[in-house]
Amino acid sequence: xxxxxxxxxxxxxxxxxxxxxxxxxxxxxxxxxxxxxxxxxxxxxxxxxxxxxxxxxxxxxxxxxxxxxxxxxxxxxxxxxxxxxxxxxxxxxxxxxxxxxxxxxxxxxxxxxxxxxxxxxxxxxxxxxxxxxxxxxxxxxxxxxxxxxxxxxxxxxxxxxxxxxxxxxxxxxxxxxxxxxxxxxxxxxxxxxxxxxxxxxxxxxxxxxxxxxxxxxxxxxxxxxxxxxxxxxxxxxxxxxxxxxxxxxxxxxxxxxxxxxxxxxxxxxxxxxxxxxxxxxxxxxxxxxxxxxxxxxxxxxxxxxxxxxxxxxxxxxxxxxxxxxxxxxxxxxxxxxxxxxxxxxxxxxxxxxxxxxxxxxxxxxxxxxxxxxxxxxxxxxxxxxxxxxxxxxxxxxxxxxxxxxxxxxxxxxxxxxxxxxxxxxxxxxxxxxxxx
Amino acid sequence: xxxxxxxxxxxxxxxxxxxxxxxxxxxxxxxxxxxxxxxxxxxxxxxxxxxxxxxxxxxxxxxxxxxxxxxxxxxxxxxxxxxxxxxxxxxxxxxxxxxxxxxxxxxxxxxxxxxxxxxxxxxxxxxxxxxxxxxxxxxxxxxxxxxxxxxxxxxxxxxxxxxxxxxxxxxxxxxxxxxxxxxxxxxxxxxxxxxxxxxxxxxxxxxxxxxxxxxxxxxxxxxxxxxxxxxxxxxxxxxxxxxxxxxxxxxxxxxxxxxxxx
Numbered sequence: 001x002x003x004x005x006x007x008x009x010x011x012x013x014x015x016x017x018x019x020x021x022x023x024x025x026x027x028x029x030x031x032x033x034x035x036x037x038x039x040x041x042x043x044x045x046x047x048x049x050x051x052x053x054x055x056x057x058x059x060x061x062x063x064x065x066x067x068x069x070x071x072x073x074x075x076x077x078x079x080x081x082x083x084x085x086x087x088x089x090x091x092x093x094x095x096x097x098x099x100x101x102x103x104x105x106x107x108x109x110x111x112x113x114x115x116x117x118x119x120x121x122x123x124x125x126x127x128x129x130x131x132x133x134x135x136x137x138x139x140x141x142x143x144x145x146x147x148x149x150x151x152x153x154x155x156x157x158x159x160x161x162x163x164x165x166x167x168x169x170x171x172x173x174x175x176x177x178x179x180x181x182x183x184x185x186x187x188x189x190x191x192x193x194x195x196x197x198x199x200x201x202x203x204x205x206x207x208x209x210x211x212x213x214x215x216x217x218x219x220x221x222x223x224x225x226x227x228x229x230x231x232x233x234x235x236x237x238x239x240x241x242x243x244x245x246x247x248x249x250x251x252x253x254x255x256x257x258x259x260x261x262x263x264x265x266x267x268x269x270x271x272x273x274x275x276x277x278x279x280x281x282x283x284x285x286x287x288x289x290x291x292x293x294x295x296x297x298x299x300x301x302x303x304x305x306x307x308x309x310x311x312x313x314x315x316x317x318x319x320x321x322x323x324x325x326x327x328x329x330x331x332x333x334x335x336x337x338x339x340x341x342x343x344x345x346x347x348x349x350x351x352x353x354x355x356x357x358x359x360x361x362x363x364x365x366x367x368x369x370x371x372x373x374x375x376x377x378x379x380x381x382x383x384x385x386x387x388x389x390x391x392x393x394x395x396x397x398x399x400x401x402x403x404x405x406x407x408x409x410x411x412x413x414x415x416x417x418x419x420x421x422x423x424x425x426x427x428x429x430x431x432x433x434x435x436x
Numbered sequence: 437x438x439x440x441x442x443x444x445x446x447x448x449x450x451x452x453x454x455x456x457x458x459x460x461x462x463x464x465x466x467x468x469x470x471x472x473x474x475x476x477x478x479x480x481x482x483x484x485x486x487x488x489x490x491x492x493x494x495x496x497x498x499x500x501x502x503x504x505x506x507x508x509x510x511x512x513x514x515x516x517x518x519x520x521x522x523x524x525x526x527x528x529x530x531x532x533x534x535x536x537x538x539x540x541x542x543x544x545x546x547x548x549x550x551x552x553x554x555x556x557x558x559x560x561x562x563x564x565x566x567x568x569x570x571x572x573x574x575x576x577x578x579x580x581x582x583x584x585x586x587x588x589x590x591x592x593x594x595x596x597x598x599x600x601x602x603x604x605x606x607x608x609x610x611x612x613x614x615x616x617x618x619x620x621x622x623x624x625x626x627x628x629x630x631x632x633x634x635x636x637x638x639x640x641x642x643x644x645x646x647x648x649x650x651x652x653x654x655x656x657x658x659x660x661x662x663x664x665x666x667x668x669x670x671x672x673x674x675x676x677x678x679x680x681x682x683x684x685x686x687x688x689x690x691x692x693x694x695x696x697x698x
Contacts, residue, residue: 003581052481054598062600074603258610
């Protein structure tokens with residue numbers, strides 16, 4: 001039997017979380033650029049501090065503009081709630097410190113964004129949290145790496161840099177069998193391309209800087225809780241299921257049920273670590289999300305055009321996009337990402353490092369910078385920038401060649417992007433000593 | 437707090453406090469397929485304001501064991517049994533939807549135990565559509581979807597929660613999904629078959645408050661006329677913008693309204 005239809009993704013992208021401003025009638029969500037909020041009287045103030053009333057106290061904890069963004073992403077992902085953070089990194093950190101403390105362990109995909117890898121591999125061990133990195137294509141490797149003290153399984157919907165498609169259903173099954181939640185970074189996919197909660201994931205992290213915004217003008221992150229994981233049944237999460245001295249012995253699972261995790265993250269992690277989002281950033285991200293579907297479909301369409309072009313080029317020795325034949329995850333991509341595999345991919349140029357550098361320097365429509373997910377097309381040559389400390393052997397271990405180029409395809413006319421790429425290929429050919 | 441009632445474990449949230457004999461008591465009773473967490477803000481509020489709070493999980497719901505009870509009358513008897521175990525002589529009862537019918541039945545049949553009632557998102561009779569009943573009986577997710585969709589005002593289909601960061605549609609859906617097989621059906625059938633509500637309402641002698649959502653689509657304000665006329669001198673608060681899930685849609689306005697009788 002079919003129930004009534006919920007509002008669709010495009011409608012939620014425009015409306016979720018927002019109502020016309022009750023004070024002014026403003027249709028757009030206003031920027032509430034205020035550090036704090038007045039209390040009508042002392043009892044009202046006490047009731048806000050004691051979680052008796054809904055409202056705002058101080059913008060590190062909550063803010064009306066941020067609240068609209070938080071509801072919007074929670075609605076788009078199908079979760080119970082969300083928190084806007086200062087960056088995607090802050091969202092990852094907030095999830096981890098909410099769920100565990102020193103002596104804990106994480107099992108993570110080895111194909112992670114460099115910032116996430118740095119946090120897990122180098123920084124968190126200093127605070128007593130260790131991570132085992134495993135092959136993202138091997139669910140059994142995740143299972144084998146789980147220890148008694150493991151508290152989280154983590155991966156990216158599309159791994160970095162090879163676009164490994166995370167088998168969310170299989171890895172969620174592994175995690176749940178061990179009483180653990182699966183968290184995924186869905187930055188490159190957004191809810192337009194994949195709905196991780198419907199596939200079994202329990203927590204989602206976004207860098208909202210990227211495709212959710214689309215404009216490349218803010219830094220921001222989002223942490224979303226599905227409300228599907230049973231923290232009490234697991235028995236491994238005392239931060240959620242046992243009295244919290246830092247809030248009058250509140251037991252989050254008892255008082256907030258499905259929203260226990262996201263409430264603890266706000267009441268403790270946001271309060272104490274303070275990595276909140278600026279309201280103006282939330283406003284900018286909301287403007288981006290309003291056009292998410294329109295942009296993402298064009299991003300994917302342009303990406304398909306560009307990958308087809310590159311495949312035909314003699315100088316291009318590999319195009320790494322999961323929809324293409326030869327990519328190891330082509331079948332999984334068809335199943336999990338029918339609307340496309342995003343707009344970030346890498347390809348290899350013949351001619352090595354010199355060809356790569358020449359290619360990047362010759363481009364004029366593509367911007368040479370270290371970001372992805374802008375409405376404008378972006379390019380970077382990892383071997384000379386993000387991965388410049390690595391020698392050829394280390395690069396190869398990370399799936400990166402000296403001639404590897406990473407593109408983030410934007411919304412420009414594809415004919416102009418192709419013309420620009422042709423310019424780059426000519427320069428690369430000369431640098432490689434060829435006559436093409 | 438977990439206590440034993442009729443041979444089963446009954447859970448009641450008390451804000452981690454012991455019941456004190458010299459304090460007034462407020463009992464919160466959730467609606468169909470829900471649990472005590474729908475009352476978290478309100479129960480924390482009344483606990484800080486000098487009350488014992490007892491926010492119940494009905495049998496077979498949340499953390500309470502046993503099978504869900506079949507009728508509103510049985511549920512009312514169970515609430516009185518909880519008061520007996522907790523040694524509470526009389527209490528104010530706040531109920532939502534099904535919980536409001538339970539509170540009403542308690543006030544009519546056990547008037548000596550009830551000092552006030554607040555009926556939130558209420559009406560009587562409370563007919564349930566065949567579409568919902570049939571889906572609930574089949575444990576079809578569509579029953580959760582229908583109640584979640586129609587349980588909020590049209591404007592709140594898009595959120596606008598004053599409780600930061602919580603997508604109230606999603607949270608409500610998760611609560612339904614956590615209910616055990618058949619639980620929602622038992623609850624909805626009990627609502628549907630409780631035919632004596634208007635007669636019982638005329639027996640209410642304690643102060644009575646009706647908190648209604650102006651945009652309630654499950655128990656519309658217009659359907660409450662018989663109940664309003666049957667209860668002697670009720671206080672009626674109609675909250676603008678709210679649908680049926682008033683605790684979530686208008687938590688602050690509901691608290692302010694509750695203070696009129698509590």
